[in-house]
Amino acid sequence: MDSSKSSYRSGPYKEYFAQAVRVGNALYLAGQVGVDAHGVVAADLPGQVELAYANIRRVLAKFGATLDNLVDETFFVTDMQELMSQLEAVYARRQQAYGKPPEVAQTVVQVSALLLPELKIEIKCIAHL
Amino acid sequence: MDSSKSSYRSGPYKEYFAQAVRVGNALYLAGQVGVDAHGVVAADLPGQVELAYANIRRVLAKFGATLDNLVDETFFVTDMQELMSQLEAVYARRQQAYGKPPEVAQTVVQVSALLLPELKIEIKCIAHL
Amino acid sequence: MDSSKSSYRSGPYKEYFAQAVRVGNALYLAGQVGVDAHGVVAADLPGQVELAYANIRRVLAKFGATLDNLVDETFFVTDMQELMSQLEAVYARRQQAYGKPPEVAQTVVQVSALLLPELKIEIKCIAHL
Numbered sequence: 572m573d574s575s576k577s578s579y580r581s582g583p584y585k586e587y588f589a590q591a592v593r594v595g596n597a598l599y600l601a602g603q604v605g606v607d608a609h610g611v612v613a614a615d616l617p618g619q620v621e622l623a624y625a626n627i628r629r630v631l632a633k634f635g636a637t638l639d640n641l642v643d644e645t646f647f648v649t650d651m652q653e654l655m656s657q658l659e660a661v662y663a664r665r666q667q668a669y670g671k672p673p674e675v676a677q678t679v680v681q682v683s684a685l686l687l688p689e690l691k692i693e694i695k696c697i698a699h700l
Numbered sequence: 701m702d703s704s705k706s707s708y709r710s711g712p713y714k715e716y717f718a719q720a721v722r723v724g725n726a727l728y729l730a731g732q733v734g735v736d737a738h739g740v741v742a743a744d745l746p747g748q749v750e751l752a753y754a755n756i757r758r759v760l761a762k763f764g765a766t767l768d769n770l771v772d773e774t775f776f777v778t779d780m781q782e783l784m785s786q787l788e789a790v791y792a793r794r795q796q797a798y799g800k801p802p803e804v805a806q807t808v809v810q811v812s813a814l815l816l817p818e819l820k821i822e823i824k825c826i827a828h829l
Numbered sequence: 830m831d832s833s834k835s836s837y838r839s840g841p842y843k844e845y846f847a848q849a850v851r852v853g854n855a856l857y858l859a860g861q862v863g864v865d866a867h868g869v870v871a872a873d874l875p876g877q878v879e880l881a882y883a884n885i886r887r888v889l890a891k892f893g894a895t896l897d898n899l900v901d902e903t904f905f906v907t908d909m910q911e912l913m914s915q916l917e918a919v920y921a922r923r924q925q926a927y928g929k930p931p932e933v934a935q936t937v938v939q940v941s942a943l944l945l946p947e948l949k950i951e952i953k954c955i956a957h958l
Contacts, residue, residue: 576900576957578932587920588935592900594957595854596724599901602936642705642721643728645824647938651813662716674707677717678731678824680776681813684909684939695903695936699705699723725853771834771850772857774953780942791845803836806846807860807953809905810942828834828852 579633583610590630598634598698602647603627604690612689616653617660623694624668631698638669640698646679647693654679654692708762712739719759727763727827731776732756733819741818745782746789752823753797760827767798769827773806776822780810783821837891841868848888856892856956860905861885862948870947874911875918881952882926889956896927898956902935905951909939912950 578589591600603626605619606612613619624638631637648654654661666672685693707718720729732755734748735741742748753767760766777783783790795801814822836847849858861884863877864870871877882896889895906912912919924930943951 576932578934584935586930587923588902588931588933590934592932592934594900597726597855597900597957599934599955601934602938642723642726644717647936651815655815665716672715673717674705674721675717676707676719676721676728676730677713678776678822679815680731680811680822682938683812683941686909686913686937693936693938697728697901699726726855771852771855772955773846780944794845801844802846803834803850804846805836805848805850805857805859806842807905807951808944809860809940809951812941826857828855 579630591634593634593700596700598631598636598640598700600627600630600696600698602693602695603630604685604687604693612687616657616691617664619691620661621664621668623692624665627694627696628668634700636698636700638673640700641673641675641696642699643697644675644677645695646677647682647685647695648679649682649685649691651681706763708759720763722763722829725829727760727765727769727829729756729759729825729827731822731824732759733814733816733822741816745786745820746793748820749790750793750797752821753794756823756825757797763829765827765829767802769829770802770804770825771828772826773804774824775806775808776811776814776824777808778811778814778820783808835892837888849892851892851958854958856889856894856898856958858885858888858954858956860951860953861888862943862945862951870945874915874949875922877949878919879922879926881950882923885952885954886926892958894956894958896931898958899931899933899954900957901955902933903953904935904937905940905943905953906937907940907943907949912937
């Protein structure tokens with residue numbers, strides 16, 4: 572296996588870390604959040620989920636990959652009750668992004684804060700190419 | 701390396717995500733919790749740990765794997781003090797599941813909530829086959 | 830790919846888990862914290878970051894690896910505001926450890942507690958060799 576890394580940087584923290592690093596067939600993505608290209612955070616949780624997956628897709632595309640390449644997702648949410656009360660809307664937006672039932676493992680935990688106070692979810696993914 | 705995925709689905713969220721996804725030699729498991737086959741959550745932390753490992757073993761078995769195949773564990777606990785006060789009981793149950801001292805990396809953090817209010821721990825694992 | 834594991838154990842929890850497990854080209858590290866060889870926790874966040882990376886480097890060295898081999902980092906912090914208010918100092922210490930801009934993905938979340946009350950950060954890493 573080729574052990575040389577390739578990576579993609581963008582966004583306000585690009586000096587600090589890459590949005591994704593590929594080594595061999597594995598692709599590790601930085602946690603993605605519901606912010607659009609202008610830095611605006613979506614107001615509600617389903618909207619943040621939709622934007623986060625748009626960002627995940629954009630990062631994957633830099634490596635010629637799609638959401639089909641994801642194997643593992645971790646949802647870090649700031650309010651589990653909010654997630655549970657909007658579960659169908661959240662997973663509907665996610666399935667719209669995937670275009671079909673995702674073949675991916677998932678873990679969901681509630682953390683006490685994310686990078687910005689408005690953020691309700693951060694999605695950390697691993698892909699294989 | 702074969703980059704096609706295989707996966708195993710079960711449980712109430714099987715429409716949303718797989719319990720594990722294999723790609724190449726890597727197997728990513730969804731976080732497992734201390735719930736039995738009837739959906740009953742164990743009352744105390746050591747009991748939840750025992751059930752979570754039973755669930756991990758069940759998922760691994762679908763891929764012909766055992767706990768020996770685990771390489772990385774993350775413990776998401778809801779009360780670090782409770783874990784510390786029951787540390788020996790918790791790790792005794794875990795070692796019973798493994799049958800020997802585990803050869804696995806581990807990270808332990810306290811989150812503010814898991815999927816169900818009664819859950820005290822969720823264990824996220826990566827295995828290699 | 831060789832699926833046999835090799836591992837490195839040290840520290841107070843060495844009976845419970847390895848500091849790192851290698852399988853094939855992948856190396857999974859246990860979360861590392863800002864504690865020195867005498868068990869003393871650094872007083873402030875930049876100091877804990879510096880010590881945590883010293884510990885990560887020490888673990889990597891057991892496998893003939895360096896920080897250049899890291900592909901993914903998760904920062905579990907206990908106070909996001911504290912991180913944000915000391916962001917430059919934290920990332921300066923990190924870059925000193927790396928010796929150059931790191932080529933690594935990163936995810937940062939705030940958890941509600943780590944293994945010891947004094948800990949402000951735990952860094953979980955994956956490396957490829």
